Amino acid sequence: MIKIAFIILSLISIFSALMVISRKNPVASVLWLVFHFFGIAGLYVLLGAHFLAAVQIIVYAGAIMVLFLFVVMMLNLNLVNNEKRGKIIGKSIGAVVSGLVLVLFTYSIRTTKWNELFFNQVTDQEWGTAVKLGSLLFSNWLVPFQIVGILLFAAVIGVVALMKRKITRKVENGIVITQEEDVA
Amino acid sequence: MNSTIDILDQVNANLPTIILLSFALLMLLIDLFLPKRNHLFRSLLAIGSLCIVYLVVKLLLQEKTVYTYFFSLDSFSYFFHILFITVLVFTFLLSGPYFERTKIKFPETSLLLFFSTAGAMIMISANDLIVMFLGLELMSICLYVLAGMLRKRVQSNEGALKYFLLGAFSSGFLLYGITLFYGITGSTNYSEVNQWISQTSNKLSLTFWIGAGLILIGFFFKFASVPFHFWSPDAYEGAPTPITAFFSATPKAAAFGTFIKILIVAFPLVVSDFELILKIIAIATMGIGNFVALQQKSVKRMLAYSSISHAGYLMVALVVKSNLGYSSILLYLIVYSVTNLGAFTIAYLVNRKNEGSYSYEDYNGLATKYPVLAMFMALFMISLAGIPPTGGFFVKYYIFYSALKADQLLLAILMALFSAISVYYYLKVIVHMYMKPLPDSYETIKSDTHVTMGLIFSSLIIIIIGVAPSFWLTLTNRSVSNILINP
Amino acid sequence: MLSEYLPVVIQLLIAIGFAAFVLIVTHILGPKRYDPIKHDTYECGVDYYGNAQRKFAIKFYIISVLFVLFDVEVIFLYPWAINLVDLGWQGFWGMFVFLGILTFAILFAWKKGALEWE
Numbered sequence: 001m002i003k004i005a006f007i008i009l010s011l012i013s014i015f016s017a018l019m020v021i022s023r024k025n026p027v028a029s030v031l032w033l034v035f036h037f038f039g040i041a042g043l044y045v046l047l048g049a050h051f052l053a054a055v056q057i058i059v060y061a062g063a064i065m066v067l068f069l070f071v072v073m074m075l076n077l078n079l080v081n082n083e084k085r086g087k088i089i090g091k092s093i094g095a096v097v098s099g100l101v102l103v104l105f106t107y108s109i110r111t112t113k114w115n116e117l118f119f120n121q122v123t124d125q126e127w128g129t130a131v132k133l134g135s136l137l138f139s140n141w142l143v144p145f146q147i148v149g150i151l152l153f154a155a156v157i158g159v160v161a162l163m164k165r166k167i168t169r170k171v172e173n174g175i176v177i178t179q180e181e182d183v184a
Numbered sequence: 185m186n187s188t189i190d191i192l193d194q195v196n197a198n199l200p201t202i203i204l205l206s207f208a209l210l211m212l213l214i215d216l217f218l219p220k221r222n223h224l225f226r227s228l229l230a231i232g233s234l235c236i237v238y239l240v241v242k243l244l245l246q247e248k249t250v251y252t253y254f255f256s257l258d259s260f261s262y263f264f265h266i267l268f269i270t271v272l273v274f275t276f277l278l279s280g281p282y283f284e285r286t287k288i289k290f291p292e293t294s295l296l297l298f299f300s301t302a303g304a305m306i307m308i309s310a311n312d313l314i315v316m317f318l319g320l321e322l323m324s325i326c327l328y329v330l331a332g333m334l335r336k337r338v339q340s341n342e343g344a345l346k347y348f349l350l351g352a353f354s355s356g357f358l359l360y361g362i363t364l365f366y367g368i369t370g371s372t373n374y375s376e377v378n379q380w381i382s383q384t385s386n387k388l389s390l391t392f393w394i395g396a397g398l399i400l401i402g403f404f405f406k407f408a409s410v411p412f413h414f415w416s417p418d419a420y421e422g423a424p425t426p427i428t429a430f431f432s433a434t435p436k437a438a439a440f441g442t443f444i445k446i447l448i449v450a451f452p453l454v455v456s457d458f459e460l461i462l463k464i465i466a467i468a469t470m471g472i473g474n475f476v477a478l479q480q481k482s483v484k485r486m487l488a489y490s491s492i493s494h495a496g497y498l499m500v501a502l503v504v505k506s507n508l509g510y511s512s513i514l515l516y517l518i519v520y521s522v523t524n525l526g527a528f529t530i531a532y533l534v535n536r537k538n539e540g541s542y543s544y545e546d547y548n549g550l551a552t553k554y555p556v557l558a559m560f561m562a563l564f565m566i567s568l569a570g571i572p573p574t575g576g577f578f579v580k581y582y583i584f585y586s587a588l589k590a591d592q593l594l595l596a597i598l599m600a601l602f603s604a605i606s607v608y609y610y611l612k613v614i615v616h617m618y619m620k621p622l623p624d625s626y627e628t629i630k631s632d633t634h635v636t637m638g639l640i641f642s643s644l645i646i647i648i649i650g651v652a653p654s655f656w657l658t659l660t661n662r663s664v665s666n667i668l669i670n671p
Numbered sequence: 672m673l674s675e676y677l678p679v680v681i682q683l684l685i686a687i688g689f690a691a692f693v694l695i696v697t698h699i700l701g702p703k704r705y706d707p708i709k710h711d712t713y714e715c716g717v718d719y720y721g722n723a724q725r726k727f728a729i730k731f732y733i734i735s736v737l738f739v740l741f742d743v744e745v746i747f748l749y750p751w752a753i754n755l756v757d758l759g760w761q762g763f764w765g766m767f768v769f770l771g772i773l774t775f776a777i778l779f780a781w782k783k784g785a786l787e788w789e
Contacts, residue, residue: 005673045673045676046673051750055746058742059743062742063735063739064739066735066739067732067735067736070731070732070735071732074729074731074732104394105394107390108389108391109391111389111390111391112368112389113389130750130753131750131753131754134749134750134751134753134758135757137750137751138751138754138758138762138765138766139758139761139762141254142191142762142765143191143194143255144314144315144318145747145765145769146769146772147306147315147319148769149769149772150299150302150322150772151318151321151322152744152772152776153299153772153773153775153779154296154299154300154322154325154326155736155740156737156740156776156779156780157295157296157329157779158325158326158328158329159736159737159740159780159785160779160780160783160785161292161293161296162332163732163785164733164783164784164785191761209775212775216778216783217782292783
């Protein structure tokens with residue numbers, strides 16, 4: 001049963017990933033990426049990482065994809081021009097390198113004796129649930145967890161510092177004049 | 185992992201970082217709710233950070249050391265904490281005229297500088313790969329933003345984007361390596377990784393080596409060592425110059441410090457297997473950094489490439505993998521950071537035209553018009569080139585010596601050769617200052633008291649280390665040999 | 672554990688199945704009348720111009736980045752909330768500090784005017 005679910009989910013993920021990189025319309029790519037994230041979330045569930053699967057759907061498929069769509073639209077990319085894509089040599093080098101990496105990883109994962117490693121000792125079926133994760137996160141990992149808060153804070157400062165422009169409005173002779181005070 | 189970890193111990197282990205962050209939050213409130221006076225704000229920042237340095241030194245003198253599962257506060261982390269906050273003080277002191285000229289929002293910039301320093305401090309004190317990664321990300325995210333602060337300049341946007349994309353890429357490599365490590369060893373803690381290696385040392389699987397390789401690649405990106413250096417010149421050129429100085433100091437020191445700590449604590453048994461790859465990359469980094477720096481027409485870009493070559497010298501000491509090598513890296517980092525901060529400051533002071541130029545011709549006749557400024561610049565260049573009376577010579581000498589002592593003859597010879605080449609482009613600045621005639625039209629250089637103070641302090645540090653190098657080496661040696669390893 | 676996901680799978684299948692069913696049925700049963708005006712984009716009687724994918728102002732982007740950041744913050748509330756009783760005061764104050772840090776963040780964004788719609 002799990003095996004069938006795994007095969008279906010990985011087929012969904014691989015197929016949608018291929019669709020992401022082969023679409024000419026960037027908006028279509030982004031929508032396929034949402035589909036891909038659902039497949040990945042399903043794989044997380046199979047691995048027992050239930051909370052991570054929920055995060056994957058809420059944060060990635062929900063929030064981050066909205067951001068992606070905004071970026072795609074902000075850059076005003078319409079159809080990607082075929083002629084401007086990379087030359088055949090670059091493409092084939094990329095293909096060879098990624099193929100070699102694939103072979104290397106497959107080989108190393110096949111040769112590692114996983115059943116001798118610590119995963120065998122994990123008997124708790126619920127280790128990936130929000131309850132288990134929360135009890136670890138807020139006891140042992142409490143201080144590292146605060147670093148995440150600071151990281152998010154730094155990101156907020158970065159967003160405001162990079163993107164915020166000061167716009168002043170004043171009314172002259174009944175006409176609203178907007179002035180953009182742009183630094184640097 | 186023990187079932188309960190004392191939170192209070194962890195807070196104690198992070199005391200310097202927490203002091204720094206609380207101060208940053210205080211400055212945030214001052215910025216948000218009090219009327220703006222940038223000059224005053226800057227002095228307040230510099231004085232406050234100096235107080236933090238004092239507090240950290242006081243903690244150090246009490247020999248207060250804490251070891252927890254995630255963090256440790258030992259003489260090694262004290263050393264880097266003090267270095268980072270000192271760099272911060274210098275950045276605040278030296279950046280004034282630049283920010284007034286370019287009208288970059290200063291409060292945001294200063295907050296980002298604080299946060300990236302905090303990230304670097306977390307990186308150094310971390311005992312766990314995940315915590316180290318969190319610190320690294322905190323540091324890098326702030327740096328990506330800082331690199332793009334000059335929003336209207338195309339070069340700045342390009343540099344920031346390159347930095348961001350390649351930095352995110354390298355973080356991905358690092359994280360993938362950490363994941364593989366976790367999958368194999370079942371832990372991300374440095375000491376536990378080491379324990380696992382010692383139990384299975386003779387049959388390490390290929391996955392282990394891939395994980396280790398990915399972690400190494402992640403760090404090579406952060407060092408800007410040669411096959412992975414492409415982001416660095418553009419990011420350095422695009423960033424506001426005082427920020428460039430900060431780039432060449434804190435992130436580099438943090439990356440090298442963390443790497444040394446990982447080598448000592450997590451990988452002492454496999455470190456000799458990394459020797460070949462480190463050696464090749466060290467030679468390539470020294471070579472390419474120096475040869476490309478020779479051809480640069482802009483002083484800022486020259487300094488950027490020279491920082492690549494300095495990363496190469498530091499990697500020579502990593503190959504040596506003795507305590508002498510590591511402690512000379514620490515000493516090198518002090519001298520190099522302080523010198524670079526000063527050199528970049530004078531570079532932006534002298535460059536009064538547009539942001540893109542930074543040409544050597546700007547230095548023509550500087551010595552007749554501003555003899556003191558020229559003297560400072562000459563001192564910094566001599567120190568970077570590694571010529572005797574300065575600290576720059578002795579730190580290079582120590583690395584050279586440690587390489588000879590470890591029978592790395594090839595590396596030592598190449599290092600001497602490349603630093604001889606580097607003398608050319610450093611001395612070129614001095615030649616322009618002292619031997620070229622003053623141009624007819626000459627704009628005045630605007631400086632302020634903060635900058636003067638900063639330049640005096642930085643040259644004092646260089647000279648002090650040049651006068652009594654062995655004393656400082658014993659200090660850094662103490663820091664390296666006292667890293668707490670799972671007591 | 673995994674069997675608990677069965678309702679989710681069934682719901683997904685029903686949703687996809689219903690959508691496919693409706694599309695196919697309308698395709699088969701619905702009358703087909705083509706004319707050029709029907710194929711035009713409907714814009715309240717005004718002739719359309721340009722492309723549907725227009726450049727967005729950056730202010731949308733600021734809001735959406737801030738949304739993502741605070742979304743990540745809120746995600747951490749879930750494992751905290753369901754464990755609150757077991758975690759005791761330590762967990763409570765831990766979350767208090769975390770939210771406190773991010774309160775500073777929202778205060779910063781607010782005072783700098785990032786949330787204003789100009």
